[in-house]
Amino acid sequence: MERPRFSNYYAVRVTGGQEINVALMIEERIKTNNIKEVYSIIVPPNVKGYVILEATGPHVVKLVSQGIRHVRGFAQGLVQKDDIIKFISKTTIAPAYKVGDMVEVTSGPFRGMQAQVVRIDSAKNEVVLNILESSFPLQVTVPIDQVKPVKK
Structure with missing residues (x-):
């Protein structure tokens, strides 16, 4: 029986413009070391300088990101799930047209x-x-x- 997964979202500060590179290096470290406590890596579009990790705790985030080039530190506190949804959901604010317009x-x-x-x-x-x-x-x-x- 699998235990229920408990996770929070943690922001990792990175050099601006290097978000995808850092995310790929973190992913590689997770795969290499077979770390099961990180559930997702999010690189929010339009947010420079941050990579968000969904993990069981801050100790895991530190473990997978420590020593990686371009990692500048960790943001204090947790990132709220509502903020993550705003980052990744696609909203179109297009004018509503009708047939015949x-x-x-x-x-x-x-x-x-x-x-x-x-x-x-x-x-x-x-x-x-x-x-x-x-x-x-x-x-x-x-x-x-x-x-x-x-x-x-």
Whole structure:
């Protein structure tokens, strides 16, 4: 029977820009020494200078990161799980379009052209547009972040 896993999140300070390298070196040390007390290594995007380890205690974090190049120390205290979720969850703050809305393409080969929304694929974050400035009916699929609503 496996015991229930108890873990906390600990932040390791590293040289800015070296987060991925440090994470890979820590991973290698964990595999080499067969350490089972570290459950995950998180390199949060948009957060420079920190690698977050999910481990059973600070002694384990010190064990796996001590002596590794570019490790600058340990942040005091624990990192809250809510903060981790904010780092790693993907949130899209794209304007909500409806079928029939008038938009302008902001990049790509159709940049600057007016179009009408035909279909929205929210799973892929894409919209199918009917280009209005074309001399023949032309439907194109573009990422949703490459269109903006036309001011009326």
